[in-house]
Amino acid sequence: MIASLTLALALAADPAVPPTQAEGQAFMKRLDADFRRLSVKQATADWVSKTYITVDTQRLVGWANEDLMEFLSRSVRESLRYGKTDLDPSSRRQLLMLRLVNEPPPAPADPTKRAELASIAARLTALYGEGKWCGKDGKGVCRDLGQLEEVMAESRDWEELVDAWAGWRTVARPMRPLYERMVGLSNEGAREIGFQDVGEQWRSGYDMPPEAFAAEIDRLWGELRPMYEQLHCYVRSRLQERYGKARVPDRGPIPAQLLGNMWSQSWENVYPLVVPYPGVGDTDVTAALVAGKWDATRMVKTGESFFTSMGLPPLPESFWTRSMLVKPRDREVICHASAWDIDYRSDLRVKMCIKPTEDDLVTVHHELGHNYYQRAYEGLPTLLQTGAHDGFHEAIGDALVLSITPDYMVKLGLLKSAAKDERAVVNAQMKKALEEVAFLPFSVLMDRWRWDVYAGRIAPDRYDASWWELAARYQGIVPPVPRSEADFDPGAKYHIASGVPYARYFLAGVLKFQFHRAMCRIAGDERPLHICSIQGSKEVGRRFGEMLAMGASKPWPDALEALSGERRMDPSAMLEYFAPLRAWLADRTRGQACGW
Ligand code: X8Z
Ligand code: ZN
Secondary structure (H helix, E strand, C coil), X not given: CHHHHHHHHHHHHCCCCCCCHHHHHHHHHHHHHHHHHHHHHHHHHHHHHHHCCCHHHHHHHHHHHHHHHHHHHHHHHHHHHHCCCCCCHHHHHHHHHXXXXXXXXXXXXXXHHHHHHHHHHHHHHHHHHHCEECCCCCCCCCEEHHHHHHHHHHCCCHHHHHHXXXXXXXXXXXXXXXXXXXXXXXXXXXXXXXXXXXXXXXXXXXXXCHHHHHHHHHHHHHHHHHHHHHHHHHHHHHHHHHHCCCCCCCCCCEEXXXXXXXXXXXXHHHHHHHCCCCCCCCCCHHHHHHHCCCCHHHHHHHHHHHHXXXXXXXXXXXXXXXXECCCCCCCCCCCCCEEEECCCCCCEEEECCCCCCHHHHHHHHXXXXXXXXXXXXXXXXXXXXXXXXXXXXHHHHHHHHCCCCHHHHHHXXXXXXXXXXXXXXXXXXXXXXXXXXXXXXXXXXXXXXXXXXXXXXXXXXXXXXXXXXXXXXXXXXXXXXXXCCCCCHHHHCHHHHCCCCCHHHHHHXXXXXXXXXXXXXXXXXXXXXXXXXXXCCHHHHHHHHHHHHCCCCCCHHHHHHHHHCCCCCCCHHHHHHCHHHHHHHHHHCCCCCCCC
């Protein structure tokens, strides 16, 4: 089947007489119109399937995905005919992007297999969204992910933490056979459009050869790893004070449930346990949000006002009537936050179950960053309406969050004062590092695992074991209770259940500081990176807007250059931002046995 298909591809790719330029242009016009029509249909079904999980909405999104998948793989095959046709650079770039579309995953041409893949993908997402933990005998009070995440964030009780941690992971067990099948089917789809496997397709989206991209991740992580190791060392020593040497041993990895987060991916919730100078500076934004009875709309309006302060336009009226900002009481939804442009023409929405926490205030800015990007590139052909690369998309809102300084929080009434002495700076930096630095190894290992799974280097009988090997190696953490191949812990993370690539968040982790540095310079704010702010700068808004409007029309180094004058991803901005904390940590951990 594959061999004959490849042959068919080769023949189609090289017609004796290449189609004319006019034929090529007609093909591109059809491609754009059909892609837009099917994508809008898919996004509409996807929106209801995630804001109203039922058997029927799963079916609807499955069908819409099937149609889009069929169109995508057929169009890639057809596009090969135009290899020698004289097409303009924008058309060539659209054809490149066409082959790189990875949501939905590439599907086999065989309609039965395609239907199976679409239905499995919908089922995996729904399993995640509906997941509940009802206690060991199944008869306890059932808690959803949001409730279990609250336990992870707030509890300091070992057993309670283990229960929430392991309880949520039971949700992923039934995903295992579905996941395995999904890998096989989407790999088949990827091979039919000329990739070795899905992982190679994912790594191909960065204007460099896929092997070079894997090396690029290693390069960036290699430069940041020492900073993570310092943080790990310090946090471990403070957790050891709290939980004892028997539970948090010297030189050992940290038990995963102690870091304030279901996936140990960011650690800001243990800030109170590790604060360098207790009582110095007010940092409790969550308490102020709760006390001030901030509701979801107010939080989003506050986010919007950051963007409008830079001269960007307000959100359209329909955003406020069509978004889902709070968790509905009467139906199952996917709470994992996301931002949408359903029709590629300003039908912007956010889907999120907002709570009055600092985490969620940050996520609101993150999501609005997506929406402002989407709106800025709306004039482009549909296939170019996406980020310069996917890490850009994830970095936009977060880059602005770096300008949410204590002074700005005071302006919003969320902090009483912005203490500026050295100790307050170290405290504030620690909080930020728990979020940003702790996140780096997690965001690398997510796709390291999947690249290996898709490439067949990790076989299904080692799905869980290999996951924890990577967590030990990259993050220096261990599961609190024994795991086995009856578990499927990777599936307890949204992006794995839903097939969303993750390297983008690692890249964003680096890029957001680079954007911040560039924007502070444009704003003429010459203070150190951890204090400078671009809030209110119209000039930054203009330059930022120019980069956003480029979408994916040019290779990403061009977009980066438009804002920063730089053409490489550069971790030095992040290192510079955290310079005060790095110095403090070096001092504090001197003579300690670090590492694991
Ligand atoms: O998934 C997200 C966003 C939507 S694109 C809420 N994030 C990653 C995660 O939650 O794991 C943002 C940070 C990392
Ligand atoms: Zn995002």
